[in-house]
Amino acid sequence: MRRDIFQAIADPTRRAIIAIIAIQAMTPNAIAEHFDTSRQAISKHLRILSECELLTKKQEGREIYYQLQIEKMKEIDKWLNQFRKIWESRFSQLDNLLSTIKNNKK
Amino acid sequence: MRRDIFQAIADPTRRAIIAIIAIQAMTPNAIAEHFDTSRQAISKHLRILSECELLTKKQEGREIYYQLQIEKMKEIDKWLNQFRKIWESRFSQLDNLLSTIKNNKK
């Protein structure tokens, strides 16, 4: 069961959950109220998000508060870094085009 | 067929293709040489990446060069911005924990 952060954020519902939890820790029931789907479906999403360590649980009585591990989000940022270098150095699509033609001619 | 950039980068092979193309535009055959899967499978990935405008084609004779639209990658960066604000303001997990408890008490 390969489960990484990129697969986790692929689903729009999960991205919405992340955005909601980012502001404040919440219980599954409270989260589910924001969506049209069932509580169980949200619970499944929470499980997936937890599995790749984007969320942590905090039990309080019979309620469980899910909290976003914002640090984990930096992994995406880290992956983007390799491209950030490029989009900062390429100032126009024309530059990009010309360099490609040059490379092809080799 | 909902196809967005987040779904596009969910697959590890597609992320690898993006990284390869980022350096230099390439033909499907040249790209496929980097992987164990068939050329057709890579072709399918290229189609998906093209559909969400991450790649553009440039025909040269019977060869087709695929080029990364690095601008499109900024969309991920843009989405990350909402969380960047948070991880820059939260200096420790302790701060995070305390604010959550405070909110729950309300």
Next chain:
DNA sequence: TATATTTGCAACCAATCGGTTTCAAAATAA
């Protein structure tokens, strides 16, 4: 012309995904 190369598309397949309903466990309230 005939042949080889490069590519995309269609059909098919097993595995996974996101959803549902049902049920059980644990904590709280009456």
Next chain:
DNA sequence: TTATTTTGAAACCGATTGGTTGCAAATATA
């Protein structure tokens, strides 16, 4: 104690995914 609330897990389902093989179109080469 006996409900009620909150939650997760299991079983199931249709749709989608990522892969395969086979084929056809277009370009380049002999």
